[in-house]
Amino acid sequence: MAVYTEVDSETLATFLTEYAIGDLVSCKGIAEGVENSNFLIHTSAGVFILTIYEKRVRPEDLPFFLALLDHLADKGTACPRPIHGRDGQALRHLMGKPAAIVSFLEGVSVRRPKPEHCAEVGRAMAKLHLNGASFGQRRRNDLSVEGWKTLAQACQPLADGVRPGLAKFILDEITFLEGRWPTRLPVGTIHADLFPDNVFFIGDRVSGLIDFYFACTDTLAYDLAIGLNAWCFELDHAFNVTKARQLLAAYREVRPLSPDELAALPLLARGAALRFLLTRLYDWLHQVEGALVRPKDPLEYSAKLRFHQAVQSPAAYGLS
Amino acid sequence: MAVYTEVDSETLATFLTEYAIGDLVSCKGIAEGVENSNFLIHTSAGVFILTIYEKRVRPEDLPFFLALLDHLADKGTACPRPIHGRDGQALRHLMGKPAAIVSFLEGVSVRRPKPEHCAEVGRAMAKLHLNGASFGQRRRNDLSVEGWKTLAQACQPLADGVRPGLAKFILDEITFLEGRWPTRLPVGTIHADLFPDNVFFIGDRVSGLIDFYFACTDTLAYDLAIGLNAWCFELDHAFNVTKARQLLAAYREVRPLSPDELAALPLLARGAALRFLLTRLYDWLHQVEGALVRPKDPLEYSAKLRFHQAVQSPAAYGLS
Numbered sequence: 001m002a003v004y005t006e007v008d009s010e011t012l013a014t015f016l017t018e019y020a021i022g023d024l025v026s027c028k029g030i031a032e033g034v035e036n037s038n039f040l041i042h043t044s045a046g047v048f049i050l051t052i053y054e055k056r057v058r059p060e061d062l063p064f065f066l067a068l069l070d071h072l073a074d075k076g077t078a079c080p081r082p083i084h085g086r087d088g089q090a091l092r093h094l095m096g097k098p099a100a101i102v103s104f105l106e107g108v109s110v111r112r113p114k115p116e117h118c119a120e121v122g123r124a125m126a127k128l129h130l131n132g133a134s135f136g137q138r139r140r141n142d143l144s145v146e147g148w149k150t151l152a153q154a155c156q157p158l159a160d161g162v163r164p165g166l167a168k169f170i171l172d173e174i175t176f177l178e179g180r181w182p183t184r185l186p187v188g189t190i191h192a193d194l195f196p197d198n199v200f201f202i203g204d205r206v207s208g209l210i211d212f213y214f215a216c217t218d219t220l221a222y223d224l225a226i227g228l229n230a231w232c233f234e235l236d237h238a239f240n241v242t243k244a245r246q247l248l249a250a251y252r253e254v255r256p257l258s259p260d261e262l263a264a265l266p267l268l269a270r271g272a273a274l275r276f277l278l279t280r281l282y283d284w285l286h287q288v289e290g291a292l293v294r295p296k297d298p299l300e301y302s303a304k305l306r307f308h309q310a311v312q313s314p315a316a317y318g319l320s
Numbered sequence: 321m322a323v324y325t326e327v328d329s330e331t332l333a334t335f336l337t338e339y340a341i342g343d344l345v346s347c348k349g350i351a352e353g354v355e356n357s358n359f360l361i362h363t364s365a366g367v368f369i370l371t372i373y374e375k376r377v378r379p380e381d382l383p384f385f386l387a388l389l390d391h392l393a394d395k396g397t398a399c400p401r402p403i404h405g406r407d408g409q410a411l412r413h414l415m416g417k418p419a420a421i422v423s424f425l426e427g428v429s430v431r432r433p434k435p436e437h438c439a440e441v442g443r444a445m446a447k448l449h450l451n452g453a454s455f456g457q458r459r460r461n462d463l464s465v466e467g468w469k470t471l472a473q474a475c476q477p478l479a480d481g482v483r484p485g486l487a488k489f490i491l492d493e494i495t496f497l498e499g500r501w502p503t504r505l506p507v508g509t510i511h512a513d514l515f516p517d518n519v520f521f522i523g524d525r526v527s528g529l530i531d532f533y534f535a536c537t538d539t540l541a542y543d544l545a546i547g548l549n550a551w552c553f554e555l556d557h558a559f560n561v562t563k564a565r566q567l568l569a570a571y572r573e574v575r576p577l578s579p580d581e582l583a584a585l586p587l588l589a590r591g592a593a594l595r596f597l598l599t600r601l602y603d604w605l606h607q608v609e610g611a612l613v614r615p616k617d618p619l620e621y622s623a624k625l626r627f628h629q630a631v632q633s634p635a636a637y638g639l640s
Contacts, residue, residue: 008431009521025522026426028360029351040348040360042426106346106362111328201329202345 005037005052005095012041012050015094018085019101021045036213040104047104049080052097057213059098064139065212066090066100068132068189073103075131078124078208080105105208107200115246116204117196118231122247124206125194125227126254129220132189141192141216143275145181148174151278158285163299170278173305177271182219182264190223191215195230221261224251225268228317229276229304237303245318262314269308269317277301325357325372325415332361332370335414338405339421341365356533360424367424369400372417377533379418384459385532386410386420388452388509393423395451398444398528400425425528427520435566436524437516438551442567444526445514445547446574449540452509461512461536463595465501468494471598478605483619490598493625497591502539502584510543511535515550541581544571545588548637549596549624557623565638582634589628589637597621 006029007015013024022045030040030049035056041048053062066082070090073081080102082090092099110117141147152170159167191198193214200208224247232243251257280298287295311317326349327335333344342365350360350369357372373382386402390410393401400422402410412419430437461467472490479487511518513534520528544567552563571577600618607615631637 009428010430010432012428024428026520027428028348030360031349031351040350108329108332108344108347111330200346 004035004054005097007037007039007050007052007095011095012039015092015099016043018087018092019083020086021048021083021101041101048083048101049104050094050099050101052094052099054097057098061139061213062091062098062100064137065215067137068135068212068215069102071135072128072131075134077128077131078105078206079212080208080210105200105210107202107207109197109199110201111196112235113196113231113243114204115240115243117199117201118243119246119250120201120204120206121194121199121227121231122224122250122252123254124199124209125191125223126251128191128209129188129223129255135189138217139215141190141218143192143214143279144218145174145178145271148177148271148274148278151282155278155281155285159281162281162284163302166281166302169302170274170281173270173274173309177267177274180267181271182260182267185219185221185261185264186258187217188220189215190218190220192218192223192226194223194227219264219268220255221257221264222268222272224248224257225265225272226275228265228269229272229301232317233304233307237300237307239307239316241316241318248317248319262319265314265317265319266308266311269311270305273301273305273308277305324355324374325417327357327359327370327372327415331415332359335412335419336363338407338412339403340406341368341403341421361421368403368421369424370414370419370421372414372419374417377418381459381533382411382418382420384457385535387457388455388532388535389422391455392448392451395454397448397451398425398526399532400528400530425520425530427522427527429517429519430521431516432555433516433551433563434524435560435562437519437521438563439566439570440521440524440526441514441519441547441551442544442570442572443574444519444529445511445543446571448511448529449508449543449575455509458537459535461510461538463512463534463599464538465494465498465591468497468591468594468598471602475598475601475605479601482601482604483622486601486622489622490594490601493590493594493629497587497594500587501591502580502587505539505541505581505584506578507537508540509535510538510540512538512543512546514543514547539584539588540575541577541584542588542592544568544577545585545592546595548585548589549592549621552637553624553627557620557627559624559627561636561638568637568639582639585634585637585639586628586631589631590625593621593625593628597625 016024022043026042028040030038032038036054037052039050041050069082072079083101084090090100156167198211232240280296283295284298336344342363346362348360350358352358355376356374359370361368361370389402392399403421404410410420476487518531552560600616603615604618
C-alpha cells in the first residue's frame with residue numbers, strides 16, 4: 001500500500017522504450033496492492049499499471065502469475081493483461097528489481113459491499129474458475145495446511161500477548177483441520193485473495209479483478225470459502241447470511257457445486273479464516289520499525305473462525 | 321507524499337454529485353504533494369486530482385490558493401484549475417477535512433534537470449510572475465525573515481546534534497540577512513516552492529506547475545533565488561553555472577530584471593538556502609514516530625548556503 005521503490009522519469013522513459021506502448025506522459029506512484037510498488041502511467045498510447053515487485057513476492061513465482069493473467073485475459077476475464085516487451089517478454093527488470101506493466105482497469109473497490117456486490121463476486125469467481133481450467137501451469141498453495149503450521153510455530157511464543165489463549169486456539173484448530181482437510185474435491189486455479197480491495201466495480205457490476213499474487217492451484221471451493229470470509233461478514237464481525245446466499249447462488253449458476261463441495265464448505269471456511277488469522281497475526285507480531293504499512297487486526301479472523309466452528313451444516317451459509 | 325486520509329468509493333461517489341464532472345470510474349491514492357492526501361480520479365467526464373488538505377496547510381489560506389489557481393489558469397498558466405461545485409464553490413469538505421478537485425496535468429517531473437529544463441523553468445516562472453501581477457489577493461510569506469527566526473529558535477537546542485556549530489551558523493546568517501534583507505524590490509505573487517517535483521515536463525517542455533501551497537506575495541526575485549537553489553546544484557551540491565545562466569537568461573527574456581534585482585540575487589539566494597535549511601532542519605528534528613514521510617537532508621542546504629555566502633557578485637550566477 002505504498003511506493004517502496006522510486007523510479008525517476010528519465011529511467012522510466014528509457015524503460016518504456018523496451019515496449020511498443022508509446023512515450024511516457026505521466027507517472028504517479030499509487031497506494032495499491034500487496035507490498036509492491038505500483039505506478040499509474042499514462043503514455044501516448046494509453047493508461048497502464050507498472051509494478052515493481054518487492055520482497056513479498058518470490059521472483060520464481062512471477063512467470064506463473066504473468067502467464068496466468070495472459071491466459072485469463074485471453075479467456076475474457078476482466079483482469080490486468082500483461083504488456084509484453086518488443087522481445088516478447090512481459091517480466092522485465094527496473095531499478096534492479098523484477099517489474100511488469102499491465103493494462104489499467106477502470107472501476108473502484110467497495111468498502112461496504114451490498115448483497116448485489118456479493119452476487120457479482122460469486123459470478124466473477126465462478127467464471128474465473130472456469131476460465132482457469134485450461135491454464136496449463138500449476139503453483140502450490142504455500143498458505144495451506146503445511147504453511148499454517150509454519151506460521152503458527154513462528155507466532156507461538158508471542159500469540160498469547162495478542163490475546164490470552166490464542167496460541168492454543170490456533171494449535172487446536174490446526175490439529176482439527178489437518179486430519180479432516182479435503183483432498184478429493186475439484187482442484188483448479190484459484191485467486192486465493194479475492195477480497196473487496198481486489199475487485200473493481202463500475203456501478204454494481206464487476207469491472208475487474210486484480211492482485212493475483214496469491215493465485216495457486218488448489219481446491220476450487222476453498223476460494224469460495226475465502227470469499228465467504230472476505231465478503232459476508234459485517235464490520236462488527238456478524239455473519240450476513242443474505243450476502244452469503246447471494247454469493248453462493250450466483251457462483252452455482254455459473255459453476256454448479258457438487259454435494260461433496262457443499263458439504264465441505266464449513267470446514268473450508270474454517271481453514272480460510274485460520275489462514276488469514278495466521279498471516280495477519282504473523283504480520284502483527286513482526287512489524288518492521290518504520291514500515292509504511294499498518295498491519296490489519298488479526299483478531300477479526302479469530303472471530304470469523306469462531307463463527308465457522310459453530311456452524312452445524314452448510315445451511316448456515318444460506319444454502320437451501 | 322502519502323495518503324493520510326482514506327476515502328471509500330461510496331463516499332467519494334456521493335461527494336462527486338456536488339460537481340458536474342460525471343460519475344466516478346476510478347480512484348487511486350497517489351504519492352504526491354506536500355503532506356496532503358491526493359487521489360487521481362477518473363470520472364465519466366475526464367481525469368482529475370482530488371486533494372484532501374491535511375495539517376500542514378492552514379484552512380484559512382485555502383481560499384487564497386484556490387483563487388490564485390483560478391486566476392492563473394484563466395491567464396493561461398499551465399497549473400491545476402480548480403473545479404467548482406454546482407453551487408460555485410471550489411473549496412469543499414470530505415471526510416471532515418477541507419478538500420478540492422482540480423484538473424489533472426499530464427507530464428512528469430525530472431530528477432536530474434538538464435540546462436534546457438532550467439531554461440524552461442525560468443521562462444515558466446517569469447510568465448507566472450507576469451500572470452500573477454493582476455491577481456488581487458495577497459498572502460504574507462510566513463517563511464521569510466520573521467519565520468526563519470521562529471524556526472531557528474525551535475531548532476536551536478538540537479541543531480548542533482545534526483552538525484556541531486550549526487546553531488551558530490544559522491544565527492549568524494539570520495543576523496546578517498536581517499539587516500540587509502531587501503524591501504524595495506518589485507513584489508508580486510510568487511510560487512515560493514518551484515522545485516523539480518513541482519514542475520511537469522512533456523519531452524523538454526514545461527507542461528504544468530503544481531503545488532502552490534507556499535505561494536504568497538513577496539519579492540519576485542526571491543522566487544528566482546529559490547529556483548537557483550532548487551535547479552542549479554548537482555547531487556554533490558556543486559553549483560552548475562550553465563544551468564543558472566540558462567534559468568536566468570530565459571526568465572529575463574520574459575520579464576527583465578532591474579539592476580537592483582540583479583544586485584540582490586546573491587543575498588536573496590542566501591535567504592532562500594537558509595529558508596530550506598531551516599524547514600528541513602525543523603522537520604528533521606521533529607520527526608514523528610511512525611510518520612510516512614522520510615525527512616530530507618537539511619545539510620544539503622547548509623552546503624548551498626555556504627556557496628552563496630562565498631559569492632562576490634551576481635556574475636557568479638552566470639550573469640553577463
